Amino acid sequence: MPVFDMKLPMSCVCKQAVQPLVVNFQGSQGLKLEPLFRRKDKVVFVIGATGTGKSRLAIDLATRFSAEIVNSDKIQVFKGLDIVTNKVTEEECQGVPHHLLGIVEPNSSFTATDFRNHASLAVEDIISRDHLPIIAGGSNSYIEALVNGDPDFRVRYDCCFLWVDVALPVIYSFVSERVDRMVQLGLVDEVRQMFDPEADYSIGIRRAIGVPELDQYLRAEGIVDEKTRVKYLEAAIDKIKENTRMLACRQLEKIQKFYNWKWKMHYIDATKVFLKRGGHNADEAWEKLVARPSANIVRQFLRDKDRGATIDSTPASVIAASPVPIAAASR
Structure with a gap:
């Protein structure tokens, strides 16, 4: 009777090297059968509206799980305008490798298919080094193209989706403050x-919020008086804030579609963390309410080695709330 070796090597991202079973019958040639099962490689997604802390969470997770980050922001993929596009700094990266960040020439086209x-x-590439891929960014059309538009991706990978959310009134206030900080850091000079x-x-890259809004100001600044120039600049900054708020709404609508697609x-929910921003215990709140629960989810996801589902995989013992409709999520 033939003896089959069923040992399957595991890694921290559950990488599998599965070979077809070969059954040798007396008097016949080898017969190849499909594997009885194929455990999938693991991929984590961090999604959410602009300003909700996706980059920070992705980096926090990467430092805990020997991971690398794949940028999924359609503007940050371009070179330049680091302030306008709010790219993470080298210091903020904490040594975590980032992919698809600032790789495309500013005037080039880069589609969802790209x-x-x-x-x-x-x-x-990341999995080949036994590291965990974390895909993070706010361009949900890119995420849709990857997960829904690539059948091979659904077959090969088991995915964990972390949706970090902040109540809309809070995020509106935060992004307005962030725009003011970006102006102080040199946003206008950069544009x-x-x-x-x-x-x-x-x-x-000129599609980035912050570039077209400054067009009228930059055309007029050298030919109008100081009072008019200030008026144009204030109007441009207000428009940047308004368009950023609108972007947050569109992103939440897209995430709701993901929810509807099962x-x-x-x-x-990071709302309480953002309400504490600037306070002495803000970092402690982030760790308690966002980073640690997310790490527990990912830890359980990586331990769940027998799962085969790519999208409909929600381990029963994770520490997280169930997905909620957008009206509740954005309160």
Whole structure:
């Protein structure tokens, strides 16, 4: 009677090297059968509206799980405008490798299909080093293209979706403060350096919120008086804030579609953390309410080695609330 060796090597991201079973019958040639099962490699997604702390959470998780981050922000993929696009700094990265961050020329086109192809290669590369891929960013059309648009991705990977959310009134206040900080850091000068009156704001990095809004101000600043110049600048900054708030709403609507498609996401409410921002215990609140619960979810996800589902995989013992409708999530 033939003896089969069923030992399957495991790694921290549950990488499997599964070979087809070969059954040798007397008087016949070898017969190849499909594997009885195939455990999938693990991938974590961190999604949410702009300003909710996706990058911070992804980095926190990466430092705890020997992971690397794949950027899924459609503007941060371009080179330049680091302030406008709010790219993470080298210090903020804490030594965690980032992929697809600032790799595309500013005037080039980079579609959701381009992202899907590049992200798939990045995930393969990360897993080849026995590291955990964490895909983080606010461009949900990119996430949809990767998960729904690539059948091979659904077959190969078991996914964990972390939705970090903040109540809309709170996030509105936060992004307004963030725009003011970005202006103080040199947002206007950064846009001025690449200003071109003939530029097309529908392609490349010039689509970034903060660039087209400054067009009228930059055209007028050298030919109008100080009072008018200040008026134009204030109007531009207000428009940046308004468009950022609108972006947050659109992103939440897209995430609601994911929920409706039965993407069983783990919901992390960071509202209380943001209400404490600037306070002495803000970091403690982040650790208690966001980072630690998220780490527990990922830890259980990585231990759940027998799962085969890519989207409908929600371990029963995780520490997280169930996904909620957008009206409740954004309160």
